[in-house]
Amino acid sequence: MLDRIITHAEVLRIVADLAPEHRIVGPVLRGGQYFYEILTDLSGLDLTFSYCVYGPRAFLFPPTETLFQFSRQNGRFESTLSIERVPTAFVGVHPCDINAIRLLDRVFSKDHRDEHYLSRRECAFIIGVDCAKECTVGVFCADMHGNVAKDGFDLMLFPLEQGSGPNDMRYGLVFGSKRGEVRLQKGSIGAIPKAADERAMEEYQRRKEAAFPHRLKTRLEELPSLLNRSYDSLLWEATARRCYSCGSCNMACPTCYCFNIFDETDMTLTRGERKREWDGCQLEKFAEVAGPHNFRPKAASRLRHRIFRKAKWVKDQSGIAGCVGCARCDRACTAKINSVEIYNQLAEEI
Amino acid sequence: MKPKIAIFSLTSCEGCSLAILELEDHLLDILGAVEIVNFREGMTDRDWDIDIAFVDGAVSTPQDAKEIQHIREKSRVLVAIGACACLGGVNTLKNYQSESDYRRCVYGDMANYFPTTRAKPLSAIVKVDYELPGCPMVKEEFLEFVKCMLMGKVFRLPDSPVCVECKKRGNPCLYDQGIFCLGPVTRGGCSAICPTFGSKCEGCRGLISREGLAAAGVNIRETYNASVKDVMDDLRLYGAYQEGDLP
DSSP states (O other): OOOEEEEHHHHHHHHHHHTTTSEEEEEEEETTEEEEEEOSOOTTOOTTOOOBSSOGGGGTSOSEEEEEEEEEETTEEEEEEOOOOOOEEEEEEOHHHHHHHHHHHHHHHSSSOOHHHHHHHHTEEEEEEOOSSOSSTTOOTTTTTOSOOSSSOSEEEEEEEOOSSGGGOEEEEEEOSHHHHHHHHHTTOSBOOOHHHHHHHHHHHHHHHHHSOOOOSSOGGGHHHHHHTTTTOTHHHHHHTTOOOOOHHHHHOSSOOOEEEEEEEOTTSSEEEEEEEEOOTTSTTTTEETTTEESOOSHHHHHHHHHHIIIIIHHHHHSSOSOOOOOHHHHHOTTOOOHHHHHHHHHHHO | OOOEEEEEEOBSOOHHHHHHHTOHHHHHHHHHHOEEEEETTTOSOBOOOEEEEEEESBBOSHHHHHHHHHHHHHEEEEEEEHHHHHHOGGGGGGGGSOHHHHHHHHHGGGGGGOOOOOOBOGGGTSOOSEEEOTTTTOHHHHHHHHHHHHHTOOOOOOOSBHHHHHHHTTOOOGGGGTOOOSGGGBBOOSTTHHHHTTOOOOOTTOBSOHHHHHHHHHHHHHTSOOOHHHHHHHHHHTTSOOSSSOO
16 A cells, blocks of 8 residues: 655755754765765655665664773762664665664664664654565565565655656655654645555565565575574585685674674773774684683584574564575675575585 | 883884874874883984884895894784784885896896895794784784783784774675685785775785684685686785795
8 A cells, every 4th residue: 555656856955954953975986886874965766776785784883883982980880871863764775774774683682682783763754665576686675575675664665657757756764753754744845645556565565576576585584494404514514615604694784683792992091982883693702711612613614504504593573584685795796705695505415 | 000112113114113103093092001221213312121013014135034033022912003013014026036037137237236035924933912914014903013012902903804993884796897806815904905895905004813724725726717827826915824835
């Protein structure tokens, strides 16, 4: 069910309206590739972009951030919580990345509320844009159910018909939140969809389903049991011969949420900041503990760990897979290790 | 009692010693916390009662070898700073040429007056307690090291490769352009400064692990259409890898 029909120009009006109180993040073309960046000029905004090299995660969960400031004076220890509240409006988030944000939402609100993430997330406004076809060869989002976003956005745009260029696009729009709805009412933006538009939406969804190839030989529901049977496969060792343990897959992944904590002190040695930074399970020292004992000292055990987390453990815990199938890990891999190949080889082996 | 610090240079451009003077915003704070007793680039006084000696440069002459042994004897803690002191650095390029060639090239008809040896890192001659690698060393890392020493906190070098910082910065990957960058095998901590400005990583902070190096050997032959010789040349530029061919 569509809520509105909206033109590219009207999307820009919504974004311009969000701009005074939000930093705007959207796709920017740089050297032939798109990156999510802070937009200062909306005139070149192209929502028909293929894919962004990295997901939007860095704007909600920065690579490095301060958790609190501390000081020691006259024998007293004091600390001040550091919460960064930067309202951010994302424009042009694909379903895979919306699903990735939903996963981060769950991780950072379950059991222990992560105020640092949630303070940014709560004031984030997300305008999604649906993909009519796969963005690049190698994605397996249809297999991981990552190519459809049911919630996790404020507004979602469906490119019902292709215009002659990004500026001619006309979208079917779906509200994902009350504040999304309010934005359109405020500016009386968009047209009420007609019966023909609803038919176009149905047609779009049929077309979309046919346009996404399935690359995995195993259905998402069966991946956990496939992996269960593959723990001792020789494939891990064979594939990991090529693995540098460089962590590129982790850094490029929109669903990775591991971090490391460290302190930074100033020269007086009485004041400082406790910070956190992205960490990654593929890095050699990730699983090293006191002793020092390393639970996963070999690249093969780390590679297996990542695949198990993405397709089994996170799903076992929460019902949602830890992977959205965007294939950023595969594209970022400096050794061209391919997770689709891993799953399919395991399926063939067993 | 402020710790007594000394800074020495062996065969090098002395850029790492100068990097300390470039910590302009922090220099007065550092001088408030430590006492510098010996620093040719920065002062004329000389004292040999040393708590922490920082040494840049490689051991490349018999004189260097004598000097580093003397520094070691006089210092409680010895810290190698920069690629030359930690890995041998660009000085080790001469190790792959004949001695008469490079001596003639550098000293011309005075070649006979300047005895030189194979270039080596400090650790080949004396026990080194800490290494702050890089060409030049990362001055912020030097500052962090000094703070750790003052606090009695364990100092650890970053233990992830350059790729981590490169991707944290949101850089396009040079591998997408078909460039064999040494980022995946090189110790990070440099904020990926070279790839950030479009140059491939040349490994000046040394190799991160033997496992990563072995993977490079496999990938050159099986994953990429790269030449073992070119990659070896890159790995040898700063002396990151010196033992024969890639595994």
